[in-house]
Amino acid sequence: MRRSFLLALLLGSPMTQLAAAVPAYPVTARDAVVDTLFGVAVADPYRWLENDVRTDTRVRQWVGAQNAVTNGYLETLPGRAVFRQRLTALLDYERFGLPRKKGGRYFYTHNSGLQNQAPLYVRDTIEAPGRLLLDPNAWAADGATALADWQPSEDGRHVAYAVQDGGSDWRTIKVLDVATAQPTADTVAWVKFSGIAWAADGSGFYYSRFAAPAAGDEFQAPNENQAVYFHRLGTSQEQDRKVYATPDRPKLGHHAQVSDDGRWLVITSSEGTDDRYEITVLDLRRPDAPPRTLIPGLVNNWSFIxxxxxxxxxxxxxxxxxxxxxxxDLAERDVRPVVLVAEDMATLDGAALVGDTLILSYLVDAKSEVRRYSLTGKPLGAIALPGIGSAGGFNGKAGDPETFFAFTSFATPTTIYRYDARSGRQVPWAVPKVAFDPADYSVEQRFFASKDGTRVPMFVVHKKGLDLSAGAPTLLYGYGGFNISLPPAFSTTRLAWMEQGGVLAVANLRGGGEYGKEWHDAGRLANKQNVFDDFIAAGEYLIAEGFTTRAKLAIQGGSNGGLLVGAVVNQRPDLFAAALPAVGVMDMLRFDRFTAGRYWVDDYGYPAKEADFHVLRAYSPYHNIVGGRDYPAILITTADTDDRVVPGHSFKYAAALQAAALGDKPRLIRIETRAGHGSGKPTDKIIEEAADQWAFIARWTGMTVAAPE
Structure with missing residues (x-):
């Protein structure tokens, strides 16, 4: 309170008016950096902001100055404390992860409510009480060290688990003795983009890793030459056996899975983010047998189930x-895939083999439908779902009599069901008790026409009975890339927005996977502008249908969705009142130079190829900020440990926005510490960030934020 009062005095404005003023931004030095690419001069005055904030004092000082201005501004927003209070209350409920059954034991995560990280538990039988195995909340004082991937051994005696520190993509794998709940001495470092696949006898596990990076390059150097290793329990990492590598093709990444009977190691290799895989099989009963390539060529998706x-x-x-x-059939000399379940009008979104049944999840206009088939492809009927929403899970293997699945929708928190693969009976296993009534919310699906006439679906959610006579403050969310679908899903943070009378709209843009490969292809590479056109058309539709107005429309997206927000703000700044680009890819001419960026050329193209360069240059958010137009209020969010989309993208974008004449609304950047691209973020940081974002767009969409009764 005292700090806010002093800020008001120093800036010469009453507190009630301070939030409307453009704050005095820190001065950002401009360097004379100009690249000439294919005859085009491209200025990059803020390239120095690409340097790692951990090691570059100049960048670290810039981050501190930006955060001071942003925090000072956010403190003046009257809705901030209300959102923080309500988010804390809404998140204070039990949340369970999908159980994994191994050796007759059931392993699962469980967050009691406001724990920063979800601990890992085990039940020795399905009826037994849970026993705590791992509590990651004790790993770091700030709660920013997380339990990432974890896998029990087939006999249920050990759990291999990955530790994620500060939001980084790097992992350290450790092993836990289930009987004693004590860690063993096994430690595997510098693991990234890897699964954990146990040998059938529990002697060790297969994983994928890169060579240890050079000091100072841990969070920025490109990731190449991934290889598959086997770690035998009780030995050091230096003794791990390299199982598979392709040094002649350093850009290939490799993911290992062990077959249900433990005999085959199935290695899926890829070069980028496209679902174009090579499949190689190793016979684990014949260690000297050479790898057998089943599917060569990186042409199609071949996902082992x-x-x-x-x-x-x-x-x-x-x-x-x-x-x-x-x-x-590996018994055949020549590989000839046999089609069991043919392509459907709906998009196949997930598949599992449980017992003697194939369980297939389809997207029907972005909503889940689950069907059963025999192992010969005979239809066995659908699995009834609790309603319109998303179903996921169904993990298992041949011979399993049961599996678990999760169901969620926009107003339905994730509920876990236990499913009997033989009888088809399903019973709730974990039903959350929440501080709101899902029946109070309306969920509908609309379809709108994009610029070229393409029919695009969109979910619209709000409180029943909401007065829309003058339009309501509306948050439009999108992603549109990398074959990723946006089916209905519950979000506590979004619920806090809707409780205050806000509308939530989620657009299923081209570039995603809602309608299969053709939908993805229509929104990538030279077709990327279609994604922006779809998002703009979604905003125009919401206005035309009376949900909102230009003065009340905010947009949000993260990662590739951050790129989306940055691009459409440049193209149609008049359409939006506020924007929340998060951890975005903002410099489309240099994205492939850092960490995982090289993988993204499948969706974006190659900046070093002339045809791709011109496409990328035309929409790159950083390069297309033009002064002389009124821009919406913008709150950029990123984190200092994001080694997926390095924070330099957001730093440079923020500096360019603040340097341009874009009207009288603020352009701020919020830089989280000890956090990364999103995974592993502790609950308290989630609450603080969402409260800041909702308070910011509430201010600029005219929402009156009321304290709960």
């Missing part, structure tokens, strides 16, 4: 843009 004996089951988009299920 399970096995029975020598028969391997895959999901593939080979001659099936919306995907199908095929089987490969």
């Amino acid at each position: 399970g096995s029975v004996g020598k028969k391997l089951y895959f999901v593939t988009n080979a001659a099936a843009p919306k995907l199908k299920v095929a089987m490969i």
Whole structure:
């Protein structure tokens, strides 16, 4: 309170008016950096902000100055404390992860409510009480060290678990003795983009890693030459056996899975983010046998879902843009995939082999529908879902009598169900008790026409009975890339926005996976502008249909969605009142030079290729900020440990916005410490960030934020 009062005095404005003023931004030095690319002069005056904030004093001072201005501004927003209080109350409920059954034991995560990280528990039988195995909340005072991936051994005696520190993509794998709940001495470092696949006998596990990076390059150097290793329990990492590598193709990444019977190691190799894979198989019963390539060429999606004996089951988009299920029999000399479940009008979104059944999840206009098939492809009927929403999970293997799945929707918190694969019976296993009534909310799906006439779906959610006579403050969210779908999903943070009378709209843009490969292809590479056109059309539709007005419309997106927000703000600044670009890819001419950026060329193209350069230059958020137009209020969010989309993207974008004449609304950047691209973020940081974002857009969309009764 005292600090806010002093800020008001220093800036010469009453507190009630301070939030409307553009704050005095820190001065950002401009360097004379100009690249000439394919005959085009491209200025990059803020390149120095690409340097690592951990090691560059100049960048660190800039971050501190920006955060001081942003925090000073956010402190003046009257809704901030209300949102923080309500988010804290809404998040204070039990949340369970999907159980994994191994050796007759059930392993699962459970957050009691406001714990920063979810601890890992085990039940020795399904009826037994949970026993605590790991509590990551004790790992760091600030709660920013997280339990990432974890996998029990087949006999249930050990759990290999990955530790994520400060939001980084790097992982350290450790091993826990389940009987004693004590860690062993096993430690595997410098693991990234890896699964954990146990040998059938529990002697060790397979994982993927890169070479240890040079000092100072840990969070920025490109990731190349990933290899698959086997770690035997009780040995040091230096003794780990390299199982598979492709040094002649350093850009390939490799993901290892062990077949259901433990005989085959199935290695899926890829070069970028596209679902274009090579499949290689190793016979684990014959260690001297050479690897056998089943699917060469990086042409199609071949996702391994399970096995029975020598028969391997895959999901593939080979001659099936919306995907199908095929089987490969390793007993055959020549690999000839046999189609078991043909392509459907709906998009196949997930598949599992449980017991003697294939369980397939489809997206029907971005909503889940789950069907059962025999292992020969005979339809066995659908699995009834609790309503319109999203279902996921169904993890298992051949012979399992049961599995678990999660169901969620925009107003329905994630509920876990136990499913009997033989009888088809399902019963709730974990039902959350929440501080609101889901029946109070309306969820509907609308379709709108994009610029070229393409029909695009969008979910619209708000409180029932909301007065829309003058339009309501509306948050429009989008992603549109990398074949990622946005089905209905519950979000506590979004609920806090809707409780205050806000509308939530989620647009299923091209570039995503809602309608298969063709939908993805229509929104990437030279077609990327379609994504921006779709998002702009979504905003125009919401206004035309009376949900909102230009003065009340805010937009949000993260990562590739941050790029989306940055691009459409440049193209249509008149359409939006406020914007929340998070951890965005903002410099489209240099994205491939850092960490995982090289993978993204599948969706974006190559900046070093002339045709791709011109496409990228035309929409790159950093390069297309033009002064002389009124821009919406913008709050950029990023984090100092983001080694997926390095924070230099957001730093440079913020500096360019603040240097341009863009009207009288603020352009601020909020830089979190000890956090990364999003995964592993502790609950308290989630609450603080969401409260800041909602208070910011509430101010600029005219929302009156009221304290709960």
